[in-house]
Amino acid sequence: MSNLIPTGRTDIEWRNESTQKPPKAAVYPAEANADKILKAAYEHTATVWTGDFHNAKQVLAAMKKRVKRPSEKKRAGGGDAVAERSRNIQTAFHAHRMKQAQQSRILNMLAVEIGAGFTLDIPRAPDVKAALADVYGKPNDAPFLLPLNQLLGFIGAHEWHKKGVEIPALGGRIHVPFGVFSPLRGEYLDLIAAALAGSKFQTAFDIGTGSGIIAALLAKHGVPKITATDTNPRAVACACANFCRLDLDNIVIEKTDLFPAGCADLIVCNPPWLPAKPSSAVEAALYDPESRMLEGFLNGAAAHLNDGGEVWLVMSDLAEHLHLREQDFLPQCFQTASLEIAEVLQTRPKHAKAADENDPLAFARGREVTSLYRLKKAV
Numbered sequence: 001m002s003n004l005i006p007t008g009r010t011d012i013e014w015r016n017e018s019t020q021k022p023p024k025a026a027v028y029p030a031e032a033n034a035d036k037i038l039k040a041a042y043e044h045t046a047t048v049w050t051g052d053f054h055n056a057k058q059v060l061a062a063m064k065k066r067v068k069r070p071s072e073k074k075r076a077g078g079g080d081a082v083a084e085r086s087r088n089i090q091t092a093f094h095a096h097r098m099k100q101a102q103q104s105r106i107l108n109m110l111a112v113e114i115g116a117g118f119t120l121d122i123p124r125a126p127d128v129k130a131a132l133a134d135v136y137g138k139p140n141d142a143p144f145l146l147p148l149n150q151l152l153g154f155i156g157a158h159e160w161h162k163k164g165v166e167i168p169a170l171g172g173r174i175h176v177p178f179g180v181f182s183p184l185r186g187e188y189l190d191l192i193a194a195a196l197a198g199s200k201f202q203t204a205f206d207i208g209t210g211s212g213i214i215a216a217l218l219a220k221h222g223v224p225k226i227t228a229t230d231t232n233p234r235a236v237a238c239a240c241a242n243f244c245r246l247d248l249d250n251i252v253i254e255k256t257d258l259f260p261a262g263c264a265d266l267i268v269c270n271p272p273w274l275p276a277k278p279s280s281a282v283e284a285a286l287y288d289p290e291s292r293m294l295e296g297f298l299n300g301a302a303a304h305l306n307d308g309g310e311v312w313l314v315m316s317d318l319a320e321h322l323h324l325r326e327q328d329f330l331p332q333c334f335q336t337a338s339l340e341i342a343e344v345l346q347t348r349p350k351h352a353k354a355a356d357e358n359d360p361l362a363f364a365r366g367r368e369v370t371s372l373y374r375l376k377k378a379v
């Protein structure tokens, strides 16, 4: 999302990866502190930091403390607050997301000006060219404003992109840039690897391939011909680069909504797990509005499946625990799509959030089970 906003000098482009409204204006004060920036932020005015970069990070940290303070007081309520949350977990989920969105909007009001060619010309600033090129591609000619919090996110993502994520089931690393779903929580990949053991599929589709990890696993397990699809151009580029790096030349990647043309012996999909509206491009891999991708995938799968083939759906039951989906939603979807369950492989998440009692959704996360549904055409 990009927009021109007034600064009192010339109008300047405001870049923000989330769907938040741009500020009404931006100011360049000679001096600023967390309180002043927050006051302006609540009046929809962004503050452009022109001083030392490390001081900017400290001010952002101070802003985070102030913005997050009210929820910490609530947490101090202890047992009652936890019991209330578990009673009304769906409300807690929506309140949690709304609070996160509000906090993020306020924190994004501390910005920096990025000069032509992705330069950041303030004292002690790091070289941000590579991190910004990773996100935006071609360098900019005109300056733009960018929330400092996002710049720090881009720098972190760039480091991860270079380093890659070790995937034991693959016996290799997957490199994931900003804006593409990272298989950091890889338990579901172990389920896929287990299901692939001893299988003899000749052709496969990986629908919503993201980093390309599932297609890569299929190739490593000997599936000779694979087509991977995704609607996110960043994912398509990322998957393509990963297939090259892993020397996998039997995977075709397409920027396509759901299915490529034709049929396959195996069709795999790990859709976003929660039916809710994403608030940024990054969240589109986590939230599936009105279960559109899930239902689109299931309803179209049988028509793209060779006789005797299998449809594999990776899905967590977090949405059921958060009361965002009825318990019988998935079984009904399978029936509507003329698919029946052949086997369900299950695992529990091992990530830290599942055990974090301070996470308002810990009640649901602690019970979460991730399943790989092996489905066949109903007879």
Ligand SMILES: C[S@@+](CC[C@H](N)C(=O)[O-])C[C@H]1O[C@@H](n2cnc3c(N)ncnc32)[C@H](O)[C@@H]1O
Residues within 6 Å of the ligand: 181, 182, 183, 207, 208, 209, 210, 211, 212, 213, 214, 229, 230, 231, 232, 235, 256, 257, 258, 259, 270, 271, 272, 273, 284, 285, 286, 293
């Ligand atoms: C949860 S991520 C899974 C990524 C990867 N398969 C994995 O398991 O790590 C879901 C992916 O589906 C993609 N996606 C969402 N809607 C889609 C659609 N209609 N057609 C194809 N891909 C879609 C998203 O861009 C995202 O990369």
